[in-house]
Amino acid sequence: MDTNVILLLLLVPLIGSLVNVFFGKKLGNGSGIIATVAVLISFIISLLAFIQVNSTKQPIEIELFEWMALANFNVTFGFLLDQLSLLWLLFVTGIGTLIHWYSTNYMKNDENYGKFFAYLNLFIFFMIVLVTGSNLLITFIGWEGVGLCSYLLIGFWHKNQSYNDAAKKAFIMNRIGDLGFLVGVFILAFLFQSLDYMTIKEALMHGTNHQINTWIGWAALALFIGAVGKSAQIPLYTWLPDAMAGPTPVSALIHAATMVTAGIFLITRLNFVFDLAPHIQNIIAIVGAVTSLFAATIGLVQTDIKKVLAYSTVSQLGLMFMAVGFGAYEIAVFHVVTHAFFKACLFLGSGSVIHAMGGEQDMRNMGGLKKFMPATYATFLLATIAISGFPPFSGFFSKDEILLTAFSHNPVLYVIGSIASIMTAFYMFRLLYLTFFKNFRGTQEQKNHLHESPAAITVPLWILGILSVVGGAISLPGNSWLNSYLEPIIVNSANAHPHVLGTTEYILMAIAVIGACIGLFIAYSKYIKKGELPPADEQMTGFHKVLYNKYYIDEIYMKVIVKPIYALAVFFRDVVEVVLSEAIYGLGKIADGLSLQGKKAQNGNIGLYLFAFVFGICLMLYYLFIAR
Numbered sequence: 001m002d003t004n005v006i007l008l009l010l011l012v013p014l015i016g017s018l019v020n021v022f023f024g025k026k027l028g029n030g031s032g033i034i035a036t037v038a039v040l041i042s043f044i045i046s047l048l049a050f051i052q053v054n055s056t057k058q059p060i061e062i063e064l065f066e067w068m069a070l071a072n073f074n075v076t077f078g079f080l081l082d083q084l085s086l087l088w089l090l091f092v093t094g095i096g097t098l099i100h101w102y103s104t105n106y107m108k109n110d111e112n113y114g115k116f117f118a119y120l121n122l123f124i125f126f127m128i129v130l131v132t133g134s135n136l137l138i139t140f141i142g143w144e145g146v147g148l149c150s151y152l153l154i155g156f157w158h159k160n161q162s163y164n165d166a167a168k169k170a171f172i173m174n175r176i177g178d179l180g181f182l183v184g185v186f187i188l189a190f191l192f193q194s195l196d197y198m199t200i201k202e203a204l205m206h207g208t209n210h211q212i213n214t215w216i217g218w219a220a221l222a223l224f225i226g227a228v229g230k231s232a233q234i235p236l237y238t239w240l241p242d243a244m245a246g247p248t249p250v251s252a253l254i255h256a257a258t259m260v261t262a263g264i265f266l267i268t269r270l271n272f273v274f275d276l277a278p279h280i281q282n283i284i285a286i287v288g289a290v291t292s293l294f295a296a297t298i299g300l301v302q303t304d305i306k307k308v309l310a311y312s313t314v315s316q317l318g319l320m321f322m323a324v325g326f327g328a329y330e331i332a333v334f335h336v337v338t339h340a341f342f343k344a345c346l347f348l349g350s351g352s353v354i355h356a357m358g359g360e361q362d363m364r365n366m367g368g369l370k371k372f373m374p375a376t377y378a379t380f381l382l383a384t385i386a387i388s389g390f391p392p393f394s395g396f397f398s399k400d401e402i403l404l405t406a407f408s409h410n411p412v413l414y415v416i417g418s419i420a421s422i423m424t425a426f427y428m429f430r431l432l433y434l435t436f437f438k439n440f441r442g443t444q445e446q447k448n449h450l451h452e453s454p455a456a457i458t459v460p461l462w463i464l465g466i467l468s469v470v471g472g473a474i475s476l477p478g479n480s481w482l483n484s485y486l487e488p489i490i491v492n493s494a495n496a497h498p499h500v501l502g503t504t505e506y507i508l509m510a511i512a513v514i515g516a517c518i519g520l521f522i523a524y525s526k527y528i529k530k531g532e533l534p535p536a537d538e539q540m541t542g543f544h545k546v547l548y549n550k551y552y553i554d555e556i557y558m559k560v561i562v563k564p565i566y567a568l569a570v571f572f573r574d575v576v577e578v579v580l581s582e583a584i585y586g587l588g589k590i591a592d593g594l595s596l597q598g599k600k601a602q603n604g605n606i607g608l609y610l611f612a613f614v615f616g617i618c619l620m621l622y623y624l625f626i627a628r
Contacts, residue, residue, distance in 0.1 A: 001049055003062050006079065009045040009089075010128055012038045017121035024114020032104035035117035039100050039124050043093035050086045057488065059083070061134065072193045080134035080197065084489045087333065088131040088265055091340045092258050096124050098460035102348055103249040105456035106355060110247075116156060120253070123149035127258050131265060136185045136195040139266070143181065143230070146259045147174045153254060154246040166245040173239040177229015181266075184222035188273070191215055201272050201491070213276055220277035223270065224284055227263030231317050234291045238554055240314055244306040248351030251306060252344045255313060261336045264320050268329045272491045275327060285325025289406075289413040289420075292318030294551075296423035300430075301547045303534050304361050305350045308431050312387065313343060315420055319402050322417060328405045329490050330483045334475045335398035337482075338386070341471045342395055345383035345464035352376040352453040352461065353435060357446055363431065364534055368440035372450040375458040377436045379465035384432050386468040388425035389516045391509075394471035400512050401475070407508055418515055425519025433527040434534070441533075477505075 016038030024031045049060060059082035067077040081089075100120060107116050126149060130142025148171075155167030185195060191212060192200050227233075232240035243255050254260070267274055267284070274281055292315045299311035316339050323332035354361055356373060370377045386393040389400065399421060406414035440447050452458065475482040526532045540548050549555075601608070 001052055001060055001081075005045055006049070006060065006062055006081065009042050009049070010079070010125070010132070012041045013121045013125040013128065017118045017125060020114045020118035020121065024118060027114060029104070029108065029113070031114035031117050032100070032107070035121045036097060036100040036104060038121055039093055039097045042124065042128065043090070043097050046086060046089040046093050049081050050090060053081065053083060053086055054485065059488075063134070067137070073189065075135060075137055075195055077138065078134040079132045079138070081132055082489065083486055084265070084269060084333075085131045087337070087485075088261075089128065091337060092127050092131065093124065095340055095344050095464070096127075096253060096258070098463060099249050099253045099344065099348070102252075102351075102457055102460045103247075105454055106249055106351055107247060112156070116153075116247070119149055119152045119156065120249070123153065123254060123259075127262075130262060134196060134198075136188065136197075139269075140181065140185065143226075143262065144178065146254070146262065147171065147178070147230075150174070150243070150254055150259060153250040154243045156246055156250065160245070163245040166239075166242040170239040170243050173236050174229050177226045177236055180222045180225025180229070182226075184219045184226065187215055187219035187222065191219070197269060200270075204272050204276065205491075216273055217277040217280055220270075220274050220280040221283070223266060223273070224280060227266050227321075228287070229263075230266075231260050231263030231321070232314050233263070233287055233318065233321060234294060237291060237295065237314050238550075238557065241307055241310040241550070244304070244310050248306070248347060248354060251310070252347035252351070255310065255347075258340075260313060260317060261320075261340070264317075264324060264332055264336055267324045268333060268489070271327075271329050271489070274324070275492050281325050281327060283325070285322050285406075285410065285413060288318045288321025288323075288325055289416040290318070291315070292322065292420040293416050293423075294318075296420040296427070298547055298550050299427045300423060301534065301544055302427075303363050303548075305353065305363050305366075305431060305435065306347070306361055308363075308427055309343070309346055309350060312346075312424065312428065315424060316343070316387070319399065319417060319420070322413060323402045323405060326405050326409045327492060328402070330475070330480075330486050331398070331401040331405055333486065334482055335402060337474065338394040338398040338468075338471045341464055342383040342386040342468040345379055345461060345468055346387070348457070348461055348464065349376050349380040349383065352457050355453055355457070356450050357442065358449060360442060360446065363434040364536075365442045365446075366435045366440070367438045367442075368436070369450065370436040372440075373436075373452045375452055376461060379458075379461040380432065380436070382465040383468045384428045386471075388428050388519065389421055389512055391513065392472065393469055394467070394473075396513075397472035397475060397477070400509055401477075403512055404505055404508055407504075418512065421512065422515040422519045425516040426523050427519075429520050429523035430527055433523060437528060438531065 016035045019034055020027070020031045027034065053059060059080055061078065061080055063076050063078035065077050066074060068075040100117070103116070103120065107113055110116060123146060126142045126145025128142070130139055130146060133139040133142060151167045151171040154170050155164045157163050188200060189195055192203050194200060194203075229236045240255055240260065244251055246254075274284075295311045295314035295318060299308050299315065302308045302311060316335070320332045320335050320339075323329075323335065350361075352373065353366070353369060353376060356369070356376075357366065360366070382393070386395040389396045391397075403414060403417055403421070406417050440450070474480075535544075537548075546552070601612070
């Protein structure tokens, strides 16, 4: 494929962003059309590149120029379109196009309509850079770029201070992880005198020694910390639920389908590095499993429709990290793809509900929307079934593969993942029942304005809903197209669970389905049969209150980390800075005093000058001829 075409894939979203920055207000609704077409063009080029690479099995490499050259170390400014990057490009630009289309209606009355699409296009540009970079520095440019765009989009409605706080929180917590990313980059640069993915891979294929393996372990740990920040794992997960402050299309695009999967992408891209650090892989698997269960428990009692989906995202990302921790990179990527379909559908569906409810997000004030919003309900139902893991929907196949792999590697983590999956089925059907079933619990004014969303909103929902159903076909047991497609990327693909079904596998699949049914029936019994409703905030007690308040983790972070840092800052401001300022000011006063005395000698008295001159000559002669 021609280099100019690939550059067009990269630059069209950037051009769309710049057009909307400078001309967005003049273009009006046209800014949304320009932004959507820009991402659509990138999707079409990605699809053509995917077809080429899938048929030739050869990646597309572009080297634009030499960026850095220092002794034996050099970095080129280039891009790599291989099987992994193209797969990511397809759902980033494909789902991105649908979300842009959806946003043309959802945001049509916003006073900063053009600015919103400028930010959204800029995010797509940086995400493309992230997944197509041929080396770690190019990836880091995209990595930081999506972090910046996340900050801009979360705080898009900046007149609300709490939204600004959420944006700053996301930005700062991502910077913590990014420091780990940079440390990992420095270690790999030191070991291989290169940051190019293919160069590092080839070097490792020729063998390593014990010392290099030790350093690779540290590099893997540092890079994992970077992935933890971007993909919202314990302990750097608290920014993601707060990120729901942004407009719903932002939640769907950035925090469900694309940016939060960057950590999985990075680890999969560097699978040949992580395979040499099995102890780090164990840590990854444990962190992923614990995060999955931890976030699922919080999701059980949330009443904000977007917060439930946010904690669901954290939980599902935990399952993906558990898979990559077992070395089952293909399976993690499989769940990334299916999750992108059903979670984007769920977020956009929640946006349709919020749009119809006039901005209401509390499920306690919803109910009975099924008859008012049949298309939104139908697509939401499809995505709910998919994420809950019912066959033959997409989530069943990807989640089942993760649990099968966990069972063969670590039964304890398998149990944790299974419990988290049961909870997923419960809180997702709880959300469905509270939102769409029984009688409407909102105000009469809200009821009078209930209506199905227009086609610009419902058509993307239907497309994503259908993909939530059929998306699992890319990796069916015994016939996995995805595994063979990713074979050139994954060095030790044998680590993944083999797609050979026996009695044990069928039993585990049945257990997974029974678990999903248990979650469904508990939700049905509580919220449909018994007609229960979540209690008001002030009526919550005991462990229910602890879960609703998210284990008070934010409050703990505030007391243990934030307030001590504030206190230290105050100490430096009021004590250290004052002492330093006074010390420097004192030195200045001494110099000033000496200068005042010196100025007194400059009085125009020639006799005094001659005396000083003679006295100085005498001192010099004394030193030269007598003192020595």
